[in-house]
């Protein structure tokens with residue numbers, strides 16, 4: 078579904094691309110990966126799903142398989158153990174994919190900088206599209222980060238895949 | 240086919256798995272749907288915190304240790320602070336102790352409610368999950384009025400606390416607890432009477448008193464099996480002597496009892512917090528604390544929401560700790576999952592696992608490096 082046939086006339090391609098962006102922006106599916114976090118960020122991500130914050134009203138859904146996900150939400154610094162798994166989860170996700178680093182740890186290694194088993198922030202291993210600082214960031218901040226990321230998708234000119 | 244009979248079927252779960260919020264790897268050997276043996280592998284979130292403390296000074300180490308676990312963060316920093324204060328022979332003033340204790344009990348409420356939600360979610364009981372997390376926000380609000388932070392409050396400093404209990408906090412605590420108490424009665428009713436819930440929990444993950452003793456279970460998991468073990472009572476710290484809690488015990492040791500015990504403990508916590516707020520000692524919040532801690536070793540034990548927490552702290556007389564050793568409760572309870580899941584249906588395993596309130600970030604205190612020939616990465 079993600080590849081638009083090459084031979085189509087341009088207006089068609091543009092329309093299909095617009096449709097894809099619309100679908101993506103309105104209902105991004107996210108997967109959460111913990112590569113060594115202290116739980117603090119994880120419970121705040123979980124809190125965003127619960128009645129007070131309720132991200133599902135924006136169409137954001139947290140689900141289990143990387144193969145169904147558009148957005149990878151990462152928490153925690155990358156430990157040597159989790160490094161390969163993080164890469165693998167990222168590789169399993171279909172294109173286009175976006176990565177959000179939640180928390181100071183995911184952004185830079187945070188308080189764990191210098192610990193022997195910590196490789197640093199998420200961007201040491203995979204490319205990151207959005208950073209949400211805070212230790213842990215408030216649920217509102219997490220939602221704001223996701224919404225901003227989606228906003229930036231919308232602004233982008235729909236690119237024609239070759 | 241001959242030989243097929245003997246083959247085992249192993250179901251691997253994790254490290255990244257929808258039922259687990261944190262990475263761990265389980266292998267369940269199954270015969271049909273029944274689990275015949277289980278094993279676990281940890282270490283995905285091992286960060287090297289204990290070693291990390293040795294390169295930080297005492298105050299910095301406390302902030303690092305607070306981040307061992309985001310759910311029970313305050314108990315880690317309090318235990319460390321208490322230990323270091325014992326080494327330095329500079330105790331924190333009584334008002335600071337009381338505030339620490341209030342925060343500890345608030346933390347227990349938030350942790351247990353979180354667990355009620357997660358465990359209900361594993362049982363497929365989404366409504367209770369949403370309810371308990373909604374009500375948990377009340378505690379989060381209280382914690383926020385205290386410290387401005389929802390999760391890692393960093394309320395402790397060595398020799399005291401940073402935040403005072405003013406009228407705003409007292410007010411939010413009183414109102415919040417009234418509301419929570421009412422809700423908890425409702426949860427208690429649900430876990431004792433809802434038919435579909437009882438079917439999922441009664442008799443599942445059973446652990447007898449003898450088993451609990453043998454497997455070394457602690458915390459609410461053990462107390463649900465009628466093992467009276469609670470460090471708040473057994474070796475009181477802070478102001479638990481003046482404001483004691485009563486141990487809540489269950490008798491059957493199945494999942495349903497664990498629900499009941501945990502909810503009952505919350506009533507205890509609420510009572511203690513109310514008493515503390517009403518009779519809080521006056522005085523300073525901090526004392527002057529030395530930069531260097533005299534040489535020596537100390538052991539500090541406290542009761543975290545999941546069970547006994549153990550700290551060993553060694554000072555060489557300098558500005559950094561020489562050795563900090565932490566033993567967290569979750570690891571002790573894991574044996575009960577591995578033993579308890581044998582004989583159960585595979586579908587019950589997530590319930591049994593969540594029954595001990597597992598927390599992996601504090602488990603992963605060690606790493607076994609095994610380099611296989613030809614492989615670059617350690618596993």
Ligand code: SF4
Nearest residue numbers: 115117180181182212
């Ligand atoms: S940013 Fe803070 S809360 Fe989040 S994982 Fe790191 S230490 Fe924990």
